[in-house]
Amino acid sequence: MRVSVEKMGKLDGKTCFICGKYLLNNSTNDLAYLQLPSGSTQRAKPDKYYLFECPNCGKVAHKRCWYDVGEQKIKKGWFRGSDWRMACPSCGLQLSSTRSERTDWKRGYQIPGHPDDELIELHVGDVLTWKAGSIFGKIGKAIDSFFKGVGLGSLSDSETNAVAAAAGRIGKTIRDVAQQVFRLELPPEERAEIKQLKCQNCGAALPMPDLFEEAVVCAHCGTAHLLPT
Ligand SMILES: [Zn+2]
Ligand SMILES: [Zn+2]
Ligand SMILES: [Zn+2]
Numbered sequence: 001m002r003v004s005v006e007k008m009g010k011l012d013g014k015t016c017f018i019c020g021k022y023l024l025n026n027s028t029n030d031l032a033y034l035q036l037p038s039g040s041t042q043r044a045k046p047d048k049y050y051l052f053e054c055p056n057c058g059k060v061a062h063k064r065c066w067y068d069v070g071e072q073k074i075k076k077g078w079f080r081g082s083d084w085r086m087a088c089p090s091c092g093l094q095l096s097s098t099r100s101e102r103t104d105w106k107r108g109y110q111i112p113g114h115p116d117d118e119l120i121e122l123h124v125g126d127v128l129t130w131k132a133g134s135i136f137g138k139i140g141k142a143i144d145s146f147f148k149g150v151g152l153g154s155l156s157d158s159e160t161n162a163v164a165a166a167a168g169r170i171g172k173t174i175r176d177v178a179q180q181v182f183r184l185e186l187p188p189e190e191r192a193e194i195k196q197l198k199c200q201n202c203g204a205a206l207p208m209p210d211l212f213e214e215a216v217v218c219a220h221c222g223t224a225h226l227l228p229t
Contacts, residue, residue, distance in 0.1 A: 002121045008130040011051075011120075018065035018089060023051055024127055029105075030064050051120035052111055057091035063119065066095075067105035074098065086112060147182040147200050152224070155181065162214035163224040170207070170219045177217060181224045188228040199223055 003011070011023045030049040050063040061070075066086065074083045084103065086096040096103075096112035110116065155163065163181065164174040182200040197206040199218035209216045209227060217224045 001117065001119070002123060003126070005126050005130045008122075008127065011122075012130075014060070016051075016061045016065055017059040018061040018069045021062075023060060023062070024122070024131070026062070026122070026124070026127075030062050047125065048121055048123045050116060051122065052114065053120065054088045054091060054093060055114075056093040057088060059088070059090045060120070063111065064105045066111060067103070067108050070095065071102050071104070071108075073102070146186060147184055147225070149180050149200075150183055152177060152179050152181050155226075159214070159226055162226065163217065166209070166213065166215040166217040166224060167222075170217055172217065172219075172222065176222045178221065178223045181226060183226040184228060186228050191228050197225065200225065 008024065014023050015021060016023055026049045031047075051060050052063050052066055053060045069089050070086045071084055072087050072089075074085060076083060081100075083098045083100055085094060085098045086103070086108075087094050095114075111119070152160075152163070160174070163177055167174055167177050178201065180201070186194075191211075194208075197208065197216065198204070199206055199221060201223035202218060202221040204218055204220040206216050206218055206225065212229070213227070214229050215224055215226050
């Protein structure tokens with residue numbers, strides 16, 4: 001069941017009970033393997049991954065983590081080697097029958113008895129969209145931590161030029177720009193994740209600046225916003 005971007009907030013901040021990492025974070029190791037007709041497997045294109053919730057205790061983990069840690073060794077006794085089975089590391093629920101060999105994540109791929117369409121399915125693109133939006137939700141609520149209000153007169157020459165250029169793009173001049181300017185304090189590398197901007201003065205949507213533009217001015221109220229470059 002694919003989790004929509006709107007519902008992803010329910011998983012935000014929650015961690016995998018097995019590896020301790022965020023459920024909304026994944027590595028290339030989490031991505032699916034394809035079962036080939038020959039019986040071998042091949043790593044699939046990294047566009048989705050799965051979470052599995054224990055049907056007994058309700059704890060959630062990355063699917064790979066179930067294979068990495070949920071595959072448990074059962075000693076058969078002296079000189080008779082070991083069997084393996086998948087069990088919940090939290091409550092002990094048995095998820096597979098006993099097998100003579102360990103099934104690793106690459107070969108296992110399916111949780112026994114729980115096909116992928118029953119699992120929590122996360123598309124990497126959806127997760128990125130949600131994360132970008134969540135930065136904005138937080139900026140809207142916690143202006144002080146991301147946007148700092150500064151006076152127009154305190155800007156450097158290059159910042160003033162950037163504001164003037166931004167004003168020009170919406171048919172205004174620097175004289176139309178409000179005295180309070182908002183500076184977005186984010187590391188420049190996070191700027192690419194910004195998908196929409198709102199005016200910190202009036203709340204109107206701001207035009208998305210090109211990657212090399214340093215400022216954007218609200219067409220509605222004339223408030224300038226400086227962006228990290
Ligand atoms: Zn995990
Ligand atoms: Zn469990
Ligand atoms: Zn505005």
